[in-house]
Amino acid sequence: MSPKVSKAYKEEKRAIILEGALHCFTEKGFQATTIDDIVKHVGISKGAIYNYFASKEEMYIQMADDKMNAMLANSLEHFKSLPVAADQIRYMYDRFRKQPLAELRKWMAFHLEFMLYAARQPHLITRWDQYADKALVFMQGIMEAGRTSGEFRPDLDCAAASRLFWSLRDGLALQYMLSGEELDYLQRIDDMESMVFRYIAG
Known part of the structure; x- marks a missing residue:
């Protein structure tokens, strides 16, 4: 035995x-x-x-999932002292600012290669969606809380706003993946934050 x-x-x-x-x-x-x-x-x-x-694909998905779960748990812990939805979103932008561009580039290259590979593997697309949905649901919850409290506009489509939030983040990361200066990148995060708040506040 x-x-x-x-x-x-x-x-x-x-x-x-x-x-x-x-x-x-x-x-x-x-x-x-x-x-x-x-x-x-x-x-x-x-x-x-x-x-x-069972496979290196499973290793990748587990890695990505662990990183996502850690980010969500850490953020939710900080939210205990940030009951206002707008402050929670500002906290997320502060997290983006604190991640060095060099580290972001490493993770973007890592994710993009897998996404291109997974695009031809239907079973991996399903697993990827389960991973990505966590981030969407997380941000949608913040948007809904802000709409309920009156911080955000009453007609806000919270699901769409959540997808916009992450799409802008991912798009900005993609633009700076190969080149660009840290200070310019940080300025673009500030611009992105202002743009999102104009949209959700109405």
Whole structure:
């Protein structure tokens, strides 16, 4: 009988594998990375890795999901001291400003390569939608709270406003992915914030 493995041990192993996979993905690119690359980097057998993840696609989605969940949990914790919806949105823009452009570029390249790959894999599109919907639902909740409190215009389409919020963010990140100066990028975030508030306040 094989020894019983604790939940903490499993979580630690899972984190080690994901950290190794992220290193390989960012070094070689998602499509060029193989399970053997991850095995070599992490120093864990292929069989052991497959006990945790069925594929490198699953590793990517789990990584993205973990990052999303951490962002949402951290934001919700801060919102306890920010009961006003408008302040919650300003907090989100402050998060964007604090992320260095170099780090943003790394993550954009990481995400874009996977998205192009997933576009030809219907089952991955479904998984990606589940991941992306978390961000949309999160922001829609803030918009709805602001509309209810009277901070935002009463006819605001909160689902559309949420999609606009993230579309502007993603579009700006894409424009600065290969070039552009940090100060100019920060100014564009300020412009984006002003534009969104003009739209939701009416």
